[in-house]
Amino acid sequence: MSTELLNDEACGLRERKKRETRRALNLAALDLVDEKGFAAVTTEEIAARAGVSARTFFNYFPSKEAAVIGTTAEELESYAAALEEAVPGESPLESLRRILAGMLAPASIDRELRAKRRRILLGEPALAPALVGNNIRIENALTAALERRLGVKAGASLQPRLTVAVAIAAVRACIEHQQNGGTGRLERNIDAAFDHLAAGLR
Amino acid sequence: MSTELLNDEACGLRERKKRETRRALNLAALDLVDEKGFAAVTTEEIAARAGVSARTFFNYFPSKEAAVIGTTAEELESYAAALEEAVPGESPLESLRRILAGMLAPASIDRELRAKRRRILLGEPALAPALVGNNIRIENALTAALERRLGVKAGASLQPRLTVAVAIAAVRACIEHQQNGGTGRLERNIDAAFDHLAAGLR
DNA sequence: TGCAATTTTGCAGTGACTGCATGTTCGGCG
DNA sequence: CGCCGAACATGCAGTCACTGCAAAATTGCA
Structure with missing residues (x-):
């Protein structure tokens, strides 16, 4: 894609x-x-x-x-574009699960770069604040994309930003869980997290 | 309290x-x-x-x-203590809604300081990265408290961290929504956000 | 080939942050 | 009350991130 x-x-x-x-x-x-x-x-x-x-x-x-x-504007646009185009039968939250999981997975070209990034960024606690700061950029790009997909004006509804922010937070929580020696595999935990989300966190 | x-x-x-x-x-x-x-x-x-x-x-x-x-360790402990003690008939998510909303509201002592903080911190975009960085501290403190409340070992379950992270993200999304000229009042939006959360984001 | 726009670079400066050595203040104990 | 050890404040010197500016090098295009 x-x-x-x-x-x-x-x-x-x-x-x-x-x-x-x-x-x-x-x-x-x-x-x-x-x-x-x-x-x-x-x-x-x-x-x-x-x-x-x-x-x-x-x-x-x-x-x-x-x-x-090292996040580039192109990457951001690419993720935003992926979110903007609706896939039949896929809710915004499900799209986000797919796209955010894809950001972590060393797929496509640049397999080594992605793997290296993931290993180093997640292994360096000193970068945590900068990483969450960077998430703001991602959140903004994805929020704008979701607004377009839903056909609402920017800022007209709380829901797009809320959905995106919560999805990102869920992924981040899984990563943090991992780093603190938590249980389970990252990919599996992300799946579980989104299931929890869809179920209203119990 | x-x-x-x-x-x-x-x-x-x-x-x-x-x-x-x-x-x-x-x-x-x-x-x-x-x-x-x-x-x-x-x-x-x-x-x-x-x-x-x-x-x-x-x-x-x-x-x-x-x-x-200027977040102090005492404040963190105070919020953590508030979350740790279970209120009958209140789910973790509901407790978090109450406590996080309380963090924003200029209540208790130090009314002026809290109001000033809120006004200045939210009015200064240059502080946004530092603020989300600071949220990590809050997230960790609240996660530990929720783990104690639920009687699970640290890192044994994904759920406490997920719940806390998502709740904080929801509040942050409302603030961001506000700053970007979004609709609605902050407090009302936070209520709406937690309702959405409890409903599985639709 | 030569001109204009873009990019690279060097230079000098500001200010955040740190380690270390020293002076100052506080709290306890005889 | 006075003394001592611990905690704290301070000054100093240094490193490094980051910026504006102007000159030099590079590129795209006519």
Whole structure:
């Protein structure tokens, strides 16, 4: 599904180079965090390993955290598009379950990158605040998409934002549960969580 | 309910002074943010207005954001205690609705402080990431309390964390809805949100 | 090939945050 | 009451994230 969107399109040399640089920075950041831990990594190191100047780093990411997390606008749009198109017989909550689970699963292209991301981001407690901060962006994008799908004006109804926020929270709770040594496998727990949600949390 | 816990108890001169300093710093931070906006305030200013050295500021708060938000361990414990004690005929979700709504309402002592906090924290978009980061602390405290109330071991069941995370997300969604110019009053929306939750989000 | 727009880079500066060493204050105990 | 150890405040020096600015390099296009 729409993996093409993540690739090229509008492919001048300029655009391609920017994507490469961005990716190189993200990759360098992930590897360095993996090697030394988030706190011990400096933005200069990341820039150096990516082959750009220290100043250029901040042309691509507004903060060290953002470089490690690395969520691109394209990804956001891709998820939003997936949510916007209604699948027959699938409720918004069910769509969200599918899409959010897909965000965690190392599927499609970039299998290694996704796996690496997941491993490192979830293994570094220092990133937790930045990760939930990043969720705001995801929530906003998905909320707008769901509003369009339901045909309501932005902010006219509480329901789209509520549904999205709660779904994200459910996934995050499962991740947190995992990190605190909780029981069960992540994917299975996410399924259970959404079942609970649909049942009104008992 | 348990407003006493927030006050004195263990009241040597030392402890009292620490509380006063902490409070002075929090108040100074709030006022300064109100006057000039979060970005334009420096930790030195906050310390100066509170009458302590710049270095001492960081003995009380780990970051500028934390000083503005100012959530104390006592508050956390107080909310946790409120959740832990089961009220007959009240489900966990209903307890959470009551307690989280209470966090927003300028009630009890410190009416002005609470009102000021709410106004400033919600009016400053730059604080949004820090606020959701702070929610992690609240979530952890409430999760532990709910686990105790339900008599399950920490991490043994997904449900406590899921319930707490989802309830917090619901409240946050209402706030976000508000800030984005959404419809309705906050308190009424929170009620509606928890009704939706209990109904399985439709 | 040359021009205009975009991007990279270096430089200098601000301010958050930390470790350490030192002075100051508090609480208890003889 | 006075003394001592612990807790706390402070100053200092340093690191590093992040920013604005202006010059240099690169790219797209005529």
